[in-house]
Amino acid sequence: MFGRTRVFHGLLIRAPLHFNIIAIFIAIFLTLTGSLIWYNYSKNAELALEAADTLLQNVSEKVVERTRNFVEPPVGLVKLAAVLPELANQPNNIDHPLARYFLDALSTYPQLYGLYVGYGDGGFFQVVHFAGVDPATLTRIGAPANAVYGIRNIRRLADGKREQRWTFLDRNRQVLGAPLVEPATYDPRARPWYKASLQTASVSITDPYIFSSLRAPGITVSRRVTGASEAVVAADITLAQLSSFLRSQKVGDSGVVFIYNDRGELIAYPDVNRTVKTVSVNGKDALRSVQVRDLGRPELTEAMKHFHGSVGPRTTFDVSGEDYIASVSSLRGSFGSDKKVAIVVPIDDFLGPIAEHRFRSLVYSIIPLF
DSSP: OTTSEEOOOTTOOSEEHHHHHHHHHHHHHHHHHHHHHHHHHHHHHHHHHHHHHHHHHHHHHHHHHHHHHHHHHHHHHHHHHTTOGGGSSOOOSTTSHHHHHHHHHHHHOTTEEEEEEEOTTSOEEEEEEOTTOOHHHHHHHTOOTTOOEEEEEEEEOTTSOEEEEEEEEOTTOOBOSSOEEEEOOOOGGGSHHHHHHHTOSSOEEOOOEEETTTTEEEEEEEEEOTTOTTOEEEEEEESHHHHHHHHTOOOTTTOEEEEEETTOBEEEOSSGGGGEEEEEETTEEEEEEOBGGGGSOHHHHHHHHHHTTSOEEEEEEEETTEEEEEEEEEOOGGGOTTEEEEEEEETHHHHHHHHHHHHHHHHHHHGGGO
């Protein structure tokens, strides 16, 4: 019976009846299967984006909290140091109690590069921690390769000239060799942190800038010393460890977490080497902070544009045919409200596995038919 050929009109073709029945069955099966697969994909995609929202929020909160914890302890340290009577007069040797206090603080807070006091006569007493400092920087300063700490004392001599004396210590705080003595060119009175603190009784925090000795970005926390109208105590905080923390945050396969300010300047980025650039100033090379747009990553610039300098929950946008999801949160506390944490992730990092599962499900559904 099924061997006879019949003529059907419409969607059917001139073929044996059993062939058309099978064709109709396959069409219905594929329609139902495809609909179910697409429905599941849509639901899973929706759930994936909800999970992405939660992930972005959790990472943002973690970065905000870590950044606050990064800055608040040094702020408290400077507040405490500002009331110490020992700071009113400049220490004259490395055995001074202030030197030990600064050394202990630097050992406790790894984000600190240096603690120091600037005086109204141009005097300067500084203790620095060389942890993570590259050999070229140590050579430029004149420190031995195994130096872990450095104590710099700048004093005005009887003839009116200013002298700089570096003493270097190993990890056990033992003196390495003879002090390095040379004419002083550094004057704390000309520095922004010194001038700012003379104008207020509270703590001042600079915008991120490039430390001249480290050639790395950081900020300075400072406060006028109580009882000494022209003495200012300050702490240098490097941003290298903050960048390292951002690098450890896993957001999808290729998501990026970074911190920037309202001027679009990069504060912290997973690759700390990309937070600074060399520019020519009066024929000489100088280091400057990098604008986010200078990173060569248009998706990061586009994310900033979408938030128009404000903050907000997740948004999505397209760059060169690729979809991204992003969020921006404001930092709080001493670091300043003009600093923001941004997270930018390709949507495929969340939806890619679901789309692959959808394709495999369709293939596996068709295979039994052949």
